[in-house]
Amino acid sequence: MDCVATGGNVKVLAKAIHSLSRIGEELYLESVEDGLALRSVNSSRSAFACFLLSPLFFQKYQAPSDQSFRCKMPIKSIQAVFKSLASLDRSVEKCRIQLDSEKNRLTITLHCKHGLLKTHNLSFQDCESLQAVFDKESCANVLQAQPRLMVDTVLHFPPSLEEVNLSVTSDRVWLRNHVEDDADSLRAMMTELCLSSEEFDHFAVGTQTSVTFCLKELRGLLVFADSSGLPVSMYFDEPGSPVILSVTDSVLEANFVLATLSEDSHPKKNHVNSDTKHPDTEQPPDDFMSDDMDSFLIAMETSELPGPSHVPTSPPPPTNNRKHSFIEDEALAEGPPNKKFCSLFFSSVLPTPSQLPNQTMQSQEVLASDSEDENQTETS
Amino acid sequence: MPLSTQSQADADQYILIASLDNARNLSNILKAISLRDHAIFNATQNGLKVTVEDSKCLQANAFIQAEIFQEYIIKEDAVGFQVNLTVLLDCLTIFGGSTVPGVCTALRMCYNGYGYPLTLFLEEGGVVTVCKINTQEPEEPIDFDFCSTNVTNKVILQSESLKEAFSELDMTSEVLQITMSPSHPYFRLSTFGNSGNAHYDYPKDSDMMELFHCTSEASTCKYKMSLLKPSTKALALSCKVSVRTDSRGFLSLQYLVRNDDGQICFVEYYCCPDEEVEEE
Numbered sequence: 001m002d003c004v005a006t007g008g009n010v011k012v013l014a015k016a017i018h019s020l021s022r023i024g025e026e027l028y029l030e031s032v033e034d035g036l037a038l039r040s041v042n043s044s045r046s047a048f049a050c051f052l053l054s055p056l057f058f059q060k061y062q063a064p065s066d067q068s069f070r071c072k073m074p075i076k077s078i079q080a081v082f083k084s085l086a087s088l089d090r091s092v093e094k095c096r097i098q099l100d101s102e103k104n105r106l107t108i109t110l111h112c113k114h115g116l117l118k119t120h121n122l123s124f125q126d127c128e129s130l131q132a133v134f135d136k137e138s139c140a141n142v143l144q145a146q147p148r149l150m151v152d153t154v155l156h157f158p159p160s161l162e163e164v165n166l167s168v169t170s171d172r173v174w175l176r177n178h179v180e181d182d183a184d185s186l187r188a189m190m191t192e193l194c195l196s197s198e199e200f201d202h203f204a205v206g207t208q209t210s211v212t213f214c215l216k217e218l219r220g221l222l223v224f225a226d227s228s229g230l231p232v233s234m235y236f237d238e239p240g241s242p243v244i245l246s247v248t249d250s251v252l253e254a255n256f257v258l259a260t261l262s263e264d265s266h267p268k269k270n271h272v273n274s275d276t277k278h279p280d281t282e283q284p285p286d287d288f289m290s291d292d293m294d295s296f297l298i299a300m301e302t303s304e305l306p307g308p309s310h311v312p313t314s315p316p317p318p319t320n321n322r323k324h325s326f327i328e329d330e331a332l333a334e335g336p337p338n339k340k341f342c343s344l345f346f347s348s349v350l351p352t353p354s355q356l357p358n359q360t361m362q363s364q365e366v367l368a369s370d371s372e373d374e375n376q377t378e379t380s
Numbered sequence: 381m382p383l384s385t386q387s388q389a390d391a392d393q394y395i396l397i398a399s400l401d402n403a404r405n406l407s408n409i410l411k412a413i414s415l416r417d418h419a420i421f422n423a424t425q426n427g428l429k430v431t432v433e434d435s436k437c438l439q440a441n442a443f444i445q446a447e448i449f450q451e452y453i454i455k456e457d458a459v460g461f462q463v464n465l466t467v468l469l470d471c472l473t474i475f476g477g478s479t480v481p482g483v484c485t486a487l488r489m490c491y492n493g494y495g496y497p498l499t500l501f502l503e504e505g506g507v508v509t510v511c512k513i514n515t516q517e518p519e520e521p522i523d524f525d526f527c528s529t530n531v532t533n534k535v536i537l538q539s540e541s542l543k544e545a546f547s548e549l550d551m552t553s554e555v556l557q558i559t560m561s562p563s564h565p566y567f568r569l570s571t572f573g574n575s576g577n578a579h580y581d582y583p584k585d586s587d588m589m590e591l592f593h594c595t596s597e598a599s600t601c602k603y604k605m606s607l608l609k610p611s612t613k614a615l616a617l618s619c620k621v622s623v624r625t626d627s628r629g630f631l632s633l634q635y636l637v638r639n640d641d642g643q644i645c646f647v648e649y650y651c652c653p654d655e656e657v658e659e660e
């Protein structure tokens with residue numbers, strides 16, 4: 001594989017990598033039919049991002065001879081290559097990415113001003129294809145706005161805010177911070193922002209709905225969109241279906257897929273409160289702080305699990321370690337996102353049988369400490 | 381000026397008096413060598429030399445010539461003492477870092493001799509602070525015996541280009557490898573870290589390269605990253621840097637620093653090569 005990016009595209013590439021670093025700790029690189037895909041997923045599999053760079057993004061694009069080339073590496077190592085983001089466009093003239101399949105190294109060469117050459121030989125690991133299932137076309141609601149609008153909106157919410165709720169009617173959009181506990185809601189500061197449909201470049205609301213998702217991961221995309229000036233499109237449906245944020249131009253397509261809180265049949269979303277909470281779950285070293293996010297999830301393509309998902313009975317202590325044991329398998333062709341639940345670590349989520357249509361569930365790995373037979377433990 | 385209202389009697393006792401209208405001309409350069417707590421001061425007629433050493437493998441020196449000082453009086457051939465550099469820097473910057481133009485701290489540094497503290501009179505905006513810092517017996521700085529005859533390779537670069545490289549160095553690498561060669565890659569900095577290795581190549585015809593002098597053979601030497609990383613401070617202050625290695629693999633980095641008033645001072649770093657221990 002040999003790709004060369006020049007001029008301003010080097011900075012775009014660097015920004016894409018920085019955006020992905022807001023999602024997960026590893027960067028998945030895959031050469032696909034349409035170009036080069038850079039992907040990342042968070043540890044709870046509730047946020048996924050993909051930047052697809054078409055061959056035209058590059059001055060020169062030579063796909064790897066082995067068409068199914070894919071690898072992953074710690075995102076920090078590749079971020080280190082593009083460390084001084086601010087001076088990138090001033091100093092870097094050309095960026096070349098080459099694959100050395102014999103030595104399992106990815107070589108990134110930056111040709112800078114004054115003849116300076118920076119060469120980084122990064123080691124990578126083989127991995128399975130990482131692809132989330134989502135279908136933008138089937139979403140009932142589509143909004144498109146200038147990135148500035150979204151950045152300005154999000155500015156009103158404190159940086160520590162985890163979840164935000166987006167509600168739409170036929171002519172308005174509300175953004176509110178999402179507060180879990182009813183008790184807390186008396187003490188928490190509530191912020192509500194209302195935008196008229198006129199603020200949006202495109203406003204198509206098929207069904208009035210209200211979805212809640214994690215704001216933190218979204219910020220990564222907004223920073224990218226803001227710097228590129230490209231409009232951001234939001235596709236969403238009913239609660240439980242992921243919300244997809246997309247930024248597209250002729251040579252690049254970025255999709256951020258975020259899980260949404262499913263509509264709980266139980267009125268209180270806090271059934272995962274301190275009682276059922278895993279006793280020593282403090283802060284999970286993870287994006288989701290609150291384990292009330294019982295049903296966050298993204299439909300991830302995984303291998304079919306043999307049996308029905310089994311329901312955890314007690315929160316197993318090593319749950320937090322389970323997050324790395326999700327199977328990453330070949331993409332399976334799936335339909336539009338179903339209301340799938342993922343029992344996340346915290347053991348809390350127990351989807352009721354009625355809410356489980358077809359379960360391709362990783363729940364087994366999440367829970368029982370001995371159900372590792374299908375697990376492909378990731379070599380670290 | 382309050383500082384000069386000291387009685388003449390006091391002034392007679394001092395064997396060293398050095399005054400600066402802008403204390404930053406001293407503090408900035410001392411920050412560039414502040415790798416350790418203790419600094420050895422050696423004052424001669426020519427000026428002040430301050431030395432800091434680290435684990436007997438690295439030595440950093442700052443030279444502030446007598447001409448830099450507004451007043452420089454030395455009553456002996458050589459005056460030496462050792463002080464805690466961190467404390468000294470705290471005192472020199474005691475008025476905080478005011479960046480208001482025209483406002484700066486004036487300094488009068490005085491020393492009575494062996495056994496006496498180092499006395500600093502600092503003044504800013506009419507406020508005077510007197511600091512007395514205990515001194516110790518000065519240690520003998522290591523003589524790295526780096527003489528120009530043994531120099532095998534020498535390169536002079538504009539600091540601008542090296543600054544970026546140093547700030548980006550992979551800190552997970554234990555060593556920094558410096559390669560100087562008459563052919564490609566000419567001048568190369570390499571790191572070997574957790575995620576892989578990285579090379580920064582400076583071609584000899586780069587316009588950042590002011591001088592490229594390499595003997596017929598290429599030399600590649602490794603130096604402990606932890607020892608060299610602090611030199612980034614000196615690099616940040618400087619406009620030019622000379623990199624020299626000698627036949628033993630010892631490294632000499634010399635930085636040309638311009639102070640606030642445009643005067644030139646020098647900072648140099650000497651470093652031993654990282655020998656591979658043959659016990660693997």
